Amino acid sequence: MLQLSLSWLGLGPVAASPWPLLLLVGASWLLARVLAWTYTSYNNSRRLQCFPQPPKRNWFLGHLGLVPPTEQGLRGLTQLVANYPQGYMIWMGPITPLVIFCHPDLIRNVANASATVAPKDVHFYDFLKPWLGDGLLLSAGDKWNSHRRMLTPAFHFNILKPYMKIFTKSADIMHAKWQHLVTEGHTHLDMFEHISLMTLDSLQKCVFSFDSNCQEKPSEYIAAILELSALVAKRHQQIFLHVDLLYYLTPDGRCFRRACRLVHDFTDAVIQERRRTLPSQGIDDFLKAKAKAKTLDFIDVLLLTKDEDGKGLSDEDIRAEADTFMFEGHDTTASGLSWVLYNLAKHPEYQERCRQEVQELLRDREPKEIEWDDLAQLPFLTMCIKESLRLHPPVTVISRRCTQDTVLPDGRVIPKGVICLISIFGTHHNPSVWPDPEELHWAVIRHDRDEGGAGAHAAALPCAAGQGGATPEAGADPARGGRTLVACGAAGCKSAVTHRRLACDPP
Numbered sequence: 001m002l003q004l005s006l007s008w009l010g011l012g013p014v015a016a017s018p019w020p021l022l023l024l025v026g027a028s029w030l031l032a033r034v035l036a037w038t039y040t041s042y043n044n045s046r047r048l049q050c051f052p053q054p055p056k057r058n059w060f061l062g063h064l065g066l067v068p069p070t071e072q073g074l075r076g077l078t079q080l081v082a083n084y085p086q087g088y089m090i091w092m093g094p095i096t097p098l099v100i101f102c103h104p105d106l107i108r109n110v111a112n113a114s115a116t117v118a119p120k121d122v123h124f125y126d127f128l129k130p131w132l133g134d135g136l137l138l139s140a141g142d143k144w145n146s147h148r149r150m151l152t153p154a155f156h157f158n159i160l161k162p163y164m165k166i167f168t169k170s171a172d173i174m175h176a177k178w179q180h181l182v183t184e185g186h187t188h189l190d191m192f193e194h195i196s197l198m199t200l201d202s203l204q205k206c207v208f209s210f211d212s213n214c215q216e217k218p219s220e221y222i223a224a225i226l227e228l229s230a231l232v233a234k235r236h237q238q239i240f241l242h243v244d245l246l247y248y249l250t251p252d253g254r255c256f257r258r259a260c261r262l263v264h265d266f267t268d269a270v271i272q273e274r275r276r277t278l279p280s281q282g283i284d285d286f287l288k289a290k291a292k293a294k295t296l297d298f299i300d301v302l303l304l305t306k307d308e309d310g311k312g313l314s315d316e317d318i319r320a321e322a323d324t325f326m327f328e329g330h331d332t333t334a335s336g337l338s339w340v341l342y343n344l345a346k347h348p349e350y351q352e353r354c355r356q357e358v359q360e361l362l363r364d365r366e367p368k369e370i371e372w373d374d375l376a377q378l379p380f381l382t383m384c385i386k387e388s389l390r391l392h393p394p395v396t397v398i399s400r401r402c403t404q405d406t407v408l409p410d411g412r413v414i415p416k417g418v419i420c421l422i423s424i425f426g427t428h429h430n431p432s433v434w435p436d437p438e439e440l441h442w443a444v445i446r447h448d449r450d451e452g453g454a455g456a457h458a459a460a461l462p463c464a465a466g467q468g469g470a471t472p473e474a475g476a477d478p479a480r481g482g483r484t485l486v487a488c489g490a491a492g493c494k495s496a497v498t499h500r501r502l503a504c505d506p507p
Contacts, residue, residue: 062091
């Protein structure tokens with residue numbers, strides 16, 4: 001048998017088998033990777049010393065558990081921001097650094113960076129992938145840019161204006177339920193549950209043109225969305241279940257898969273039915289019929305949209321975008337609205353002024369319904385909504401991973417590969433940005449600037465910032481109309497939002 005001499009390694013002659021050599025190559029590759037990773041970690045640690053950091057819990061845990069996802073944790077975050085108003089660095093365990101920004105001067109660099117320089121960090125978002133697919137929230141790079149351009153027409157004013165009647169009807173159903181509870185003598189209300197159903201009811205009508213009456217009777221599809229949202233949030237807190245293989249062996253993992261199938265089946269059925277309708281009617285006839293109904297829903301827009309080469313979205317892409325908007329649209333809007341009503345209830349003098357503003361606007365109108373053009377005629381209510389979103393932003397933090405060294409305005413450098421967190425809650429409670437940040441102020445001067453768009457100073461970012469936001473910025477915010485309309489209705493429904501009568505406990 002042929003002999004292979006490895007005497008230069010002190011191993012002596014061995015049989016000419018490839019396995020020892022392969023083992024040696026594999027071990028060398030692994031060692032090289034470990035050494036390269038160790039050097040990168042050490043080098044990043046040294047370069048990040050220019051960022052201040054709070055005291056560690058211990059050398060192994062680092063700052064893990066420093067800001068738990070609780071009300072007490074948010075109070076702790078407020079104190080951290082007061083101590084480090086420009087931002088700070090923490091360690092997740094002994095080897096993973098996070099740079100946290102809570103001042104607009106630094107946030108602007110990261111938020112406005114291109115998707116190739118500061119893409120979304122996918123760790124948490126990966127939990128949503130089986131449900132939401134590769135939609136705007138989870139996609140990146142060329143696909144994100146392409147889909148964002150294709151979806152922009154869905155947020156044109158002319159498409160969104162007819163949705164006001166849908167918002168009005170859904171809000172009226174919710175208000176009627178509240179009035180009924182009050183007449184029955186109820187003094188406490190889980191407001192977030194009611195508002196979540198109202199936002200999901202509105203979204204189903206706007207996205208699918210489907211009325212499930214979910215505010216008045218159980219809906220399997222709506223229950224599945226609520227279950228999926230809760231399961232994702234729960235999994236995020238259970239670090240050992242971040243591994244898919246382990247998670248899907250648990251009861252929660254099986255429930256997640258079952259709910260995903262139900263939601264996907266519903267969306268697929270709507271898409272297939274609509275695709276069958278388009279060829280039989282023709283696009284022109286289809287659009288004429290929709291023009292008579294005065295509503296073009298989100299599925300219609302997705303089916304009709306084309307890219308520069310005339311190529312449309314696949315059924316899988318349409319399902320991903322529709323599911324994304326059902327998830328993102330209901331949860332953030334419901335959370336924001338719950339806090340708006342909570343803050344109005346805590347400040348009856350502001351609530352009364354909002355009520356007077358709405359009543360004055362609708363004084364000589366029948367029926368007394370808010371219309372699209374009315375949104376600009378409610379400055380005080382708008383300021384109250386913006387200030388509530390500053391105090392209690394629906395999205396508290398977003399993450400980016402630097403793909404190259406990023407230089408900050410003050411000359412400090414974020415090394416390649418480091419994760420940055422944009423602390424929206426921290427920025428909104430930063431005393432160096434917002435005077436007296438823990439108090440609700442309606443003064444116009446607090447919100448006389450853009451909310452985080454390109455060129456803005458990013459002092460107010462209630463939902464997201466930069467290229468990672470899921471909603472295309474087409475000049476119209478669909479959630480804004482819904483928030484203002486519901487707040488208008490609640491302001492006119494005195495017994496429903498009086499702090500002395502109903503306890504409002506948003507999440």
